[in-house]
Amino acid sequence: MTKELLKGNAAFAEAAIRAGCEGFYGYPITPSTEFLEHMAKRMPELGRAFVQAESEVAAINMVYGAACTGKRVMTASSSPGVSLMMEGISYIAGTELPAVIVNVMRGGPGLGNIAPSQGDYNQMVKGGGHGDYFPISIAPASVQEAIDMIALAFDLAEKYLSVVHILVDGNLGQMMEPAELPPMKKLEDPPPDWAVSGAKGRDPRVLSSIYIDPKDEEVTNIRLFKRWLEIEANEVRYDEYELDDAEIAIIAFGTAGRVASTAVREARQQGIKVGLFRPITLAPFPTKQIAELSKRVKSILVVEMNTGMMLEDVKLAVQGKIPIEFYGRLGGVTPFPDEILEEITRIHESPPKLGNGQVMEDWLERLEKNIAGGR
Amino acid sequence: MAAAIQPQLVYQRPESLTETVTHYCPGCTHGIAHRLVAEVLDEMGIREKTIGVAPVGCSVFAYNYFATDFVEAAHGRAPAMATGIKRVLPDNIVFTYQGDGDLASIGMAEIMHAAARGENLTVVFINNAIYGMTGGQMAPTTLPGMKTTSSPVGRDVESMGYPIRMAEILATMDGAGYVVRRSLHNPANIRKSKKAIRLAFETQERGLGFSMVELLSSCPTNWKITPVESLAFIEDHMVPTFPLGDYKVNDEIAKLRV
Numbered sequence: 131m132t133k134e135l136l137k138g139n140a141a142f143a144e145a146a147i148r149a150g151c152e153g154f155y156g157y158p159i160t161p162s163t164e165f166l167e168h169m170a171k172r173m174p175e176l177g178r179a180f181v182q183a184e185s186e187v188a189a190i191n192m193v194y195g196a197a198c199t200g201k202r203v204m205t206a207s208s209s210p211g212v213s214l215m216m217e218g219i220s221y222i223a224g225t226e227l228p229a230v231i232v233n234v235m236r237g238g239p240g241l242g243n244i245a246p247s248q249g250d251y252n253q254m255v256k257g258g259g260h261g262d263y264f265p266i267s268i269a270p271a272s273v274q275e276a277i278d279m280i281a282l283a284f285d286l287a288e289k290y291l292s293v294v295h296i297l298v299d300g301n302l303g304q305m306m307e308p309a310e311l312p313p314m315k316k317l318e319d320p321p322p323d324w325a326v327s328g329a330k331g332r333d334p335r336v337l338s339s340i341y342i343d344p345k346d347e348e349v350t351n352i353r354l355f356k357r358w359l360e361i362e363a364n365e366v367r368y369d370e371y372e373l374d375d376a377e378i379a380i381i382a383f384g385t386a387g388r389v390a391s392t393a394v395r396e397a398r399q400q401g402i403k404v405g406l407f408r409p410i411t412l413a414p415f416p417t418k419q420i421a422e423l424s425k426r427v428k429s430i431l432v433v434e435m436n437t438g439m440m441l442e443d444v445k446l447a448v449q450g451k452i453p454i455e456f457y458g459r460l461g462g463v464t465p466f467p468d469e470i471l472e473e474i475t476r477i478h479e480s481p482p483k484l485g486n487g488q489v490m491e492d493w494l495e496r497l498e499k500n501i502a503g504g505r
Numbered sequence: 506m507a508a509a510i511q512p513q514l515v516y517q518r519p520e521s522l523t524e525t526v527t528h529y530c531p532g533c534t535h536g537i538a539h540r541l542v543a544e545v546l547d548e549m550g551i552r553e554k555t556i557g558v559a560p561v562g563c564s565v566f567a568y569n570y571f572a573t574d575f576v577e578a579a580h581g582r583a584p585a586m587a588t589g590i591k592r593v594l595p596d597n598i599v600f601t602y603q604g605d606g607d608l609a610s611i612g613m614a615e616i617m618h619a620a621a622r623g624e625n626l627t628v629v630f631i632n633n634a635i636y637g638m639t640g641g642q643m644a645p646t647t648l649p650g651m652k653t654t655s656s657p658v659g660r661d662v663e664s665m666g667y668p669i670r671m672a673e674i675l676a677t678m679d680g681a682g683y684v685v686r687r688s689l690h691n692p693a694n695i696r697k698s699k700k701a702i703r704l705a706f707e708t709q710e711r712g713l714g715f716s717m718v719e720l721l722s723s724c725p726t727n728w729k730i731t732p733v734e735s736l737a738f739i740e741d742h743m744v745p746t747f748p749l750g751d752y753k754v755n756d757e758i759a760k761l762r763v
Contacts (some may be wrong), residue, residue: 152593153589153592153593155588155589179592179593181589181592181622183585183618184614184615184618185614186583187585187614187615188582188588188615188618189585189613191578191579191582191586191615192587192588192589193587193588193589193591193620194578194579194582194583194585194586194589194591195558195576195578195585195586195587195589196589196590196592196593197589198576198586198589198590199590199593199594201593203589203593217579218579218582221579225576225577326556326574326575326576327556327574327594327595327597328553328554328555328556328573328574328592328594328598329552329572329573329574330553330554331551331553334571334572334573334574334575335574335575336568336574336575336576336577337575337576337577338568338575338576339577340565342579388565395668397586426550484650
C-alpha cells in the first residue's frame with residue numbers, strides 16, 4: 131500500500147470497511163455526511179448492510195440491533211445527531227455490546243454551526259447517555275491517525291464489549307491529506323458465543339439492558355466498572371512531542387493538538403523550551419502520565435476548542451502542583467498557531483504562579499483582544 | 506366391559522413457548538397472542554432461525570416466554586433494532602412485538618419508516634387502547650371519551666386528539682406486503698388472528714416486505730372492568746373504532762392456503 135491523497139470522512143469510512151465493518155446505519159448531517167455517502171456507495175458493492183435511517187435515533191437503534199449479531203457495526207454523525215443517539219448508546223453500553231460511533235464535532239450548543247469544534251468533550255468522554263457506563267473515547271489528530279484508530283476502535287469494542295467513540299472535528303472530516311489505508315480484513319465467521327443468530331442446536335439467547343432487580347443491576351454496574359478499570363490500566367494512548375527538556379508543556383487533543391504542535395515547533399526555533407503532550411485516548415485519560423509530566427515541567431498550557439472541558443481532567447491529574455494556564459477558541463473557531471505561540475511566549479516571559487484564581491477570566495480577556503483583532 | 510379409553514394428545518405447549526409462569530394480569534390477552542405466535546413458529550418450523558425484538562411496556566419481558574433468541578429494544582425502537590438485525594442476518598426471521606404506546610406514540614417514526622423501506626420483518630401489534638405497564642395512561646389508540654389516569658374525565662378529542670388507526674396508515678405504504686387488523690375477544694376471532702399471524706410470517710419468509718398484524722386486546726386491570734366485561738368492551742367499543750379486516754395483502758399471500 132502507498133499513500134494517497136484522501137478526504138477525511140471518506141477515508142475514515144473506507145478504513146471502517148477495511149476493518150471489517152458489516153453494517154452502517156446513519157443519517158446525513160454536516161460535517162460528517164461524506165462518511166455516510168462513502169458507505170452508501172461501498173457497502174452495497176461489498177454485499178454489506180447500509181441503511182439511511184429516518185433519524186439518528188433510528189440509526190443508533192439499528193446499530194444496537196446489528197451489534198446484537200456480533201458483527202462489526204457502526205454509525206457516524208455530528209454533534210446534534212450524536213445527542214439524539216445518546217439513548218441508544220446507553221442501551222448498547224448496558225447490553226455490553228461492541229459498537230463504534232464516530233462524532234465529527236461541530237460548533238454548539240443547539241443547532242450551532244457546521245464549523246469544527248471540540249465542544250462535545252464532556253458528552254463523549256464522560257458518557258452522555260443515562261446510567262453508569264464508560265465509553266472508550268479516542269481523539270485522533272490527522273487523517274492517518276483516524277484511519278489507524280478506527281481499526282483499533284473495533285478491536286477495543288470487541289475486546290471489552292464496549293462502546294467506542296471516535297472524536298474528530300470538522301477539520302479532520304473535511305480536510306484532504308496523504309494517508310495510507312490498511313488492507314481489507316477478512317470477515318470473521320462464525321459469530322461470537324454471546325450473539326443472537328437463531329437458537330439452532332443451543333439454548334435461546336437474550337440480549338437486554340434490563341436488570342429489574344436492583345441487585346442484578348448493581349452486579350452489572352460493578353462488572354462494567356471493573357472492565358473500565360482494566361481499560362484504564364491497559365489502553366491509555368498519547369503522543370509526546372519535544373517534551374524531553376521542556377519547561378512548558380502544552381496539553382491539547384485532536385485538531386487543537388495538531389495546531390499546537392506547529393506553535394511548539396516555532397517556539398523551539400526561538401529557543402523556548404516547550405513541548406506538547408497530546409492525549410489520543412480521552413477515555414481512558416492519561417491521568418498518570420500527566421501527573422508524571424507535571425513533575426518535569428514548570429507549567430502547563432491547556433489548549434482546546436471549547437471552554438476548558440479537558441482542562442478539568444488535567445487539573446485532576448496535576449492536583450494543583452504546578453500552574454495550569456488555558457487558551458481556548460469556541461463556537462466553531464479553530465485557533466491559529468500564532469495565537470498559541472503568543473500564549474507560549476507570554477508564559478515563557480512571565481511564568482504563571484500557583485494560586486491564580488483568575489485563570490479563566492484572564493484567558494477571556496486575552497481572547498477578547500484576539501476576537502477584536504479579527505482572529 | 507367397555508374398551509379402555511386411549512388418551513389422545515390434543516393440546517400441548519408449543520415448542521416455541523417456554524414453561525414460564527405468566528406475569529400478565531388475569532384476563533389480559535397478551536398470553537393468547539404469545540401462544541399464537543409460538544404456534545405459528547412451530548408450524549412453520551422456523552423457531553431456530555427466529556430472533557424476536559421485545560418492546561417497552563407490559564410485554565417488555567416477552568423474551569421470557571419464547572424459546573427463540575431475543576433482544577430487548579428501547580421504547581418504540583423495536584422496528585429500528587429489527588432492521589439492524591435483519592439487514593445483517595437476512596436469512597433469519599425477525600419479528601417485533603409491540604404495544605400501542607410503543608408502536609403508535611414514541612415509536613411512530615420507526616414503524617412508519619420500517620414499512621416505507623419495505624423491511625422484511627413481522628410486527629405483532631397489541632392494541633389495548635391504554636398504557637398498561639405505567640398504570641393506565643392515555644395511549645394514542647385510547648377511544649374518545651375513554652377514562653384513563655391521564656385523561657381522568659375522558660379523552661377529550663378537542664385537546665387530546667383522536668385515536669390513531671395504524672393498520673390503515675401502514676397499509677398505504679408501498680413497502681408493506683401484509684397489514685391486517687384482528688381481535689382476540691372470542692375464539693372465532695382468535696382463530697382468525699392465528700391465521701393472520703401465520704400469513705404475516707409467511708410474508709417475511711417469502712421476502713414480500715413489511716408485515717403487521719394489529720390485535721385488539723384487553724386490559725381489564727387498567728380499564729377497571731372484569732375480564733369478561735373487557736372482552737365485551739373490545740367487541741362493543743374497540744371494533745367500531747378499529748374495524749377488523751385486511752388492509753393490505755400481497756397477491757401471493759392472498760392465494761396462499763394455510
